[in-house]
Amino acid sequence: MIENDDAPSLVQYVEVGGAWIAFSEHRPSSDPAETPLVLLHGGSLDHRMWHRQLQAFGSRRLIALDARGHGWTTAPDPAAFRHCDDVIAALDALGIESAVLAGVSMGASTAVDAALEHPGRMAGVIACGAGTSQSEFRDPWVLGILAEWQRAAEAHDPEAWIAAALKFVAGPHRELEDLEDAILQEVDIMIRHTLFTHIVGPSGPVMPRPPTPVTRISQRLPGLDVPVLGIVGEQDAEDHLRMVRELVSAVPAGQLRVIPNTAHYPNLERPEEFNQVLGEFLVAVEDT
Numbered sequence: 001m002i003e004n005d006d007a008p009s010l011v012q013y014v015e016v017g018g019a020w021i022a023f024s025e026h027r028p029s030s031d032p033a034e035t036p037l038v039l040l041h042g043g044s045l046d047h048r049m050w051h052r053q054l055q056a057f058g059s060r061r062l063i064a065l066d067a068r069g070h071g072w073t074t075a076p077d078p079a080a081f082r083h084c085d086d087v088i089a090a091l092d093a094l095g096i097e098s099a100v101l102a103g104v105s106m107g108a109s110t111a112v113d114a115a116l117e118h119p120g121r122m123a124g125v126i127a128c129g130a131g132t133s134q135s136e137f138r139d140p141w142v143l144g145i146l147a148e149w150q151r152a153a154e155a156h157d158p159e160a161w162i163a164a165a166l167k168f169v170a171g172p173h174r175e176l177e178d179l180e181d182a183i184l185q186e187v188d189i190m191i192r193h194t195l196f197t198h199i200v201g202p203s204g205p206v207m208p209r210p211p212t213p214v215t216r217i218s219q220r221l222p223g224l225d226v227p228v229l230g231i232v233g234e235q236d237a238e239d240h241l242r243m244v245r246e247l248v249s250a251v252p253a254g255q256l257r258v259i260p261n262t263a264h265y266p267n268l269e270r271p272e273e274f275n276q277v278l279g280e281f282l283v284a285v286e287d288t
Contacts, residue, residue: 019068022065026062040107041070046193050064080212082213104267108131112228124229125229131243170263
């Protein structure tokens with residue numbers, strides 16, 4: 001269970017271009033032979049969404065990063081940046097030459113961007129609940145939530161913004177009452193921390209600088225030469241299901257896995273199934 005005051009001793013930092021990137025790590029006492037796994041969280045969340053994964057892969061080194069504008073990462077606002085470049089710079093600082101990147105939602109798109117922009121640094125990519133960073137939303141249910149976010153932002157109403165965000169946990173086919181309270185509380189805590197640390201200031205909203213977009217993604221996907229695993233929750237929104245399917249269809253070595261009875265965050269709702277799927281992919285990557 002995630003606590004409101006995350007233990008500072010569990011958070012470490014690396015300096016990346018004027019930013020202090022926060023991360024949590026599982027590092028075995030002996031040097032592992034396996035390729036490290038780097039975990040990238042979803043939008044508005046932070047590294048704590050991976051606490052069910054950090055200890056689940058034995059002797060493999062795992063690092064869960066906080067993106068700029070999220071969690072405990074601090075950065076100068078005026079500086080131009082790309083999330084994928086921050087990931088690679090963090091790997092450099094941590095002495096990691098090659099890694100498997102696993103991301104959920106925003107983190108999935110960052111993982112794909114990193115593989116495209118920094119070829120040779122990825123051994124594999126795991127994209128859950130999203131495809132590329134060139135997202136296209138068509139689903140009326142998703143568009144409705146985006147409209148709720150816009151209204152909440154214009155009204156300076158963080159509670160309404162959080163309430164809308166929590167709907168993604170259930171997805172369009174379930175109600176929040178169908179979920180475990182602990183899951184909703186964990187997501188709520190992470191969103192609140194990011195929102196009130198990075199966006200809602202004492203004198204009103206602070207609009208963070210958006211990342212510089214990665215370009216020509218769709219044209220370059222057929223040349224992505226690493227294995228790509230797409231994961232979707234069976235109960236997720238049609239947009240998210242579609243974008244993951246499109247990703248794995250566009251790359252040379254893509255595969256899709258569906259985790260039942262979960263929506264946008266299968267690593268939180270169904271950690272055993274999610275970890276098994278990740279473990280099978282990691283073994284396959286090591287064997288190639």
